[in-house]
Amino acid sequence: MKLTVLGCSGGIGGDAHRTTALLVDDDVLIDAGTGVADLDIDALARIDHMFVTHAHIDHIACLPLMLDTVGARRAKPLVVHCTVATEAILRAHLFNGLLWPDFTRIPSPNRPFLCFAPLEEGDSCAIGERIFTALPAEHGVPAVGYRVATPRGSFVFGGDSTTCPAFWDAVARIPDLRYLIVEAAFPDSQRELAIRSEHLCPALLAAQLPVHAGAFQLLISHVKPGYADETMRDLQRVAARHAPVMLARGDVYRI
Numbered sequence: 001m002k003l004t005v006l007g008c009s010g011g012i013g014g015d016a017h018r019t020t021a022l023l024v025d026d027d028v029l030i031d032a033g034t035g036v037a038d039l040d041i042d043a044l045a046r047i048d049h050m051f052v053t054h055a056h057i058d059h060i061a062c063l064p065l066m067l068d069t070v071g072a073r074r075a076k077p078l079v080v081h082c083t084v085a086t087e088a089i090l091r092a093h094l095f096n097g098l099l100w101p102d103f104t105r106i107p108s109p110n111r112p113f114l115c116f117a118p119l120e121e122g123d124s125c126a127i128g129e130r131i132f133t134a135l136p137a138e139h140g141v142p143a144v145g146y147r148v149a150t151p152r153g154s155f156v157f158g159g160d161s162t163t164c165p166a167f168w169d170a171v172a173r174i175p176d177l178r179y180l181i182v183e184a185a186f187p188d189s190q191r192e193l194a195i196r197s198e199h200l201c202p203a204l205l206a207a208q209l210p211v212h213a214g215a216f217q218l219l220i221s222h223v224k225p226g227y228a229d230e231t232m233r234d235l236q237r238v239a240a241r242h243a244p245v246m247l248a249r250g251d252v253y254r255i
Ligand SMILES: Nc1ncnc2c1ncn2[C@@H]1O[C@@H]2COP(=O)(O)O[C@H]2[C@H]1O
Pocket: 010, 056, 058, 160, 193, 196, 197
């Protein structure tokens, strides 16, 4: 399995910052933030599945645009996997015929560009040898993270989440974890904002990390633009034993 980071920033601006979008091999997206816009049209057309962590705009911004761009070239609908709660938000506030056309019914109800597939916390969905499992998250709106498992190992993407013991319980039960991607959106100097916006800062993250470093690599996502250096300095201080690395647009990981 090849994991390509199309975007992992908490905002936009310049070459470095694209919002959340992870490409698994060449046919599955986890979230569709602004990083998706860097794919060419053939690459967009190859995407058959998208797993949504939550409905915030920085995680779904390119979904409506890619459907309109490549829907007519594709032989089958893009399958969007998410919780029923997230589907309800996307239907009510995005694919509502006002903000964007309802691509679950057009060009025709029989051959739409988009279909939803429910996936609740704890549920799994196999796509080829890759098994996607929704994990708990806490972000003020319905939210999940994902484990992606293969016979050679797993990675976890926590999505956007503040303190969430159930997520860490689930992570502790993954014996073959290779990469753990979790957020630290704000530095410790912005702890109150991190709490208000249901994110993490390094001190809040460190309080949840296992006491001992695991065999996995700890990768940090969703840092807000302008705070990268300060956040990484904080992390090196409070989570040094886990040797955290900041995820970057263009990074590729293989399992
Ligand atoms: N109470 C708040 N005060 C200021 N900014 C906020 C608040 N809640 C959310 N935000 C910002 O709004 C953003 C929405 O997307 P994010 O969750 O990535 O990050 C969030 C914060 O940057």
